Amino acid sequence: MDIKNNKFYQMWFKNAWTYVTGAILLSLFQIVTLATTNDPWGVSGPFANWGAWLYQAVGGSVDKWYYFSSKGAQATLSGGFMNDPGSIRNLGIIVGALFATLMASQFKFKKIKSLKQVIAAILGGLLMGYGARIGFGCNIGALYSGIASLSVSGWVFALFLFLGATVGSKLLVKYFM
Amino acid sequence: MAKEVTLDCMGEACPVPLIKTENALKKLTVGDMLIVQIDHSCAMKNVPEWARKEGHNVEIEEVDDGEWEIFIEKTK
Amino acid sequence: MSEPTVSVRSSSRARTDTKKKAKKNQLPIGIAVLAAMVAFGIYLSTVTPKLALFWILGCCFGFILQKSRFCFTASMRDPSLTGSTSVTRAVLIAFAFTSIAFAAIKYGAMVKGLPIPGQSYIVPISLATAVGAFLFGIGMVIAGGCASGTLMRVGEGFGMQILSLFFFVVGSLWGAHDFGWWKLNFMLKAPKIFMPDIFGWAGAIIIQLLVIAALYIAADKWENRKLDTDQNH
8 A cells, every 4th residue: 555645644744734733733832841841932042052152163252241141041052052952942843844844755955046035034034033132032932932921022022023024025025026 | 718827936935926926817817827836835835725715726736846836727 | 635626637737747757755764864853862862851852842843833834924924915814813823722721830830839930931021022023023024934934944945044044043143242232221121021910810811812812803804804805806
């Protein structure tokens, strides 16, 4: 029997799930995350550590920066990527998505198509990085986990995120396509 | 005679394929066929979803690993 | 998924078939990746169990995000750009479910006299929140993915998102560099508001769910309204 025609293979690996299925499963794993790690899910925090490690690799030093001044932040930085749970979880997201794509036989490396995409990626990346640091997180840490933690900050983040996304859409249509 | 138009959205990220599809479909007349070529797995979900909601006939074909063609027949 | 069958297929079938390349079967590579995932997890568990736990959670999140094409960026972008709110409504469902469970976990800890978990995510609301969220909103739409979405798309093989991830990291470093200034001028004086402190636990969860329900109904109405005006043309 061909695995490709197996209905369980198709359900779990081949076909895309509905958004609502995703919502419920993400909720389940958010709950697992809070219950087992004592913190909700966050993604963009470790990126600042990655930046610090890269900066140190090219000879920079973040020792005097307020952001990394706490004992915990210093310990994380000196422990390195392989001892930072948040970094490992982010690596897991990449590999989990890779696994899902391969199991559906849908992996393809998609090259950058145009200069517009290069500029969009650079500009978008920088804006997200800076915004996430001063906004206490990204769509996961500040928005999803913030709101689910019954913090009003999550809703404020949501409002301005929506305004930003609306402006971003206008810019995208005008300059990046 | 109904036309068949191909729209190349390979390498385009969301939401570009959807916007291009909307614009391309506007220029067609009823009965024409638009074939959208994509390799973005999210567009493979939101382009057909949008087109079906608009009431067009939609068919998706996986033409290669991670590449799809979305056939949209303009119905109105 | 139910695909409505259309007559379309027969006419175009022949054309696509001729240029169709032989599809490769990527399942064996998928299985190899799975084996590597398990091996790495076992290795991490020998370092500390905590690392292995985070690894497993990350892999699960990545798998779920990819399979459901879950996109927080689309939830904020599509209502104004395309009028579609299906992702927005799914995100609201996730908010509702997770809020109830988080409240339960937090309340349970409080009743037992334990420290409430996850309270570091109750962050001060200041101009920095507004500016940060606004910049983040612009950036995620232009780059075609937020933090989780970018990681997921790196796994799917998008060159563009590999580049934006790199600059996300650079931007994070920049933000961390300026963090002290934002903290001194805005965050220190800003309030942290945990809803149960104001409305009580039951009040907080009721208000939370009412807000989510109101947004859900608004999103649903918005999608149909947009469709109606289109059809009137």
